[in-house]
Amino acid sequence: MSEWFSGNTINGILNLWETPNNHSKCQQNPLNILNYHVQEWGTRALEVVELMFNSDSSIGIFTEVGELWKDFTIPHFKSFYQKGTNSKGGVVVAVGKHLKATHIDTNIENTVIVDIEGLTEQIRIIGIYWPQSGDFNASAQEWQSPVTDARCNQLKKWIEKNNSLFIPGTKNSSKRSERHIDLIFTNIEDAEAETLNTGTSDHWPIVMKSDRIDFQTNGNFPAVSWIVSQIVL
Template structure:
């Protein structure tokens, strides 16, 4: 085999002989995929679960296998995932397209380049030599107990390193000996390349096919020397080549098709971007309408009516105009009072119902929102013009989040109680304390824990999962 095309062709075909020179043979195809068929999805957001990323990759690339997150020795803001592609056509398509959609992100795809290989023995599982030069007894790969020939052995599944006798596998990157060996190997390889002992393989660029243009070889101008023309002179016959013409037409058509595909991809991307911008504009329009109505009410309540043109021209001096303005005074305080709207809603998973929650908040026009059972992904979608305060629950589906409008002053009370958030609201006619609670049916808790936080002007709200037979529920829970 010379390249990946030959390998893919040989693995995919079933036209193998069953006999050679009258001897029955059996062709066993390799069950693994080489590293040369591996791709890497880069810059995956860390808030996305690994299972979700695996499902997204397999949905786009059906033959993707062995999808694993690449472990780095340093902290990174995003993750990279490596996976093998068994289908060579899908491998080329993904690499040519160069992008893949995962969740709400449009991420790049690059080929995977394997690192330097370790030299280790599969007999004693030590590094630095191979099996054919090992004089030690055969040992188990996990527990490194000696294996006896023609005797059954059951591993105790307690890993033991063959380099440092640590509680990990012999070739695990946790071993300091293995890390030092890799570091020295990398330095030796770099020195060999710099000294000219080793050469990096560089793919040769394929030379483009020759295309003749009329401007490349223009015809020369003929010079008239006023000589008489000779008749009956045999001229070379010029014959057309229809096969060459058809080949040129096919090449031009294929280039045109490729160009159209690129244009279609760009148009689809523009449509997706336009849809996102449209949703953002609709959301901002709803917010602006609410702001305009609020400003209109404020102007009508607090700012006196403007002077008419007649009042302006009848006043002789600026002081008289100001005196007329002061005579109006302020509106009564009773007109300045507004009700405080509080929304309590059991979300049952913020990640899947975020848009529904945002739409409900702006329809109700609530200033304070108490959300229960938000889950671990409570921060995947932002709520504009609100400050959010979150407290995790006893499981991945629980948790309480209180969102307070940015026009209110909110201060959180530190409480180390699961599924409980306490917020103090100031700047109103009187201070208000909000306590949001989520009480799962399987949780045993005592409400006496929050008695020390109960003050005058408190609002206690949340989801208590209370059941009463008078409410047509099968059971009664005194909570």
């Protein structure tokens, strides 16, 4: 038995497999936030998971999720939900479990507020869906839409009061018109947004990115020696 445990055996191989790599370093990861008007979670749950992981997003904001949102959750994410005024409404904010999320209670339907810690600075996420209209559904020429409507004036007052900036996507978010109705506002000055050419909803997904706000991963996890693990497996 002593020869078995002292030699290059399974016990030794497993120890080697789980030996931390002293050369591993901390890594800063930029914050990505996915925004998607899903049009009912039940039919697009797997699509949402794929979008989250392909866009490397730590936070997701999903509107018009419907009543089936509990039937499928995103792996390694914690979800916060607020019901809507009808069966198709509702909002979900999903936060990766590597971050600390605190849900702010509110009685406002179709609105989810979550405070996020674990980043270089704390942020607050507010996901809003306006029933009968869908998301903000406010049009403004300065917000990438062909015309400006009355609803936009209400929204402008709100964002000015909260010292927020509009973050344009790389194209309009509606697939059925030239309007850009999925709107992102933030006070993160370096934030940018990319509109993704994918998804089966009639809205294009948008990923907001910030290099200034990020989170850290460290090298304290066991480093896998793939040559050894190939032998073990």
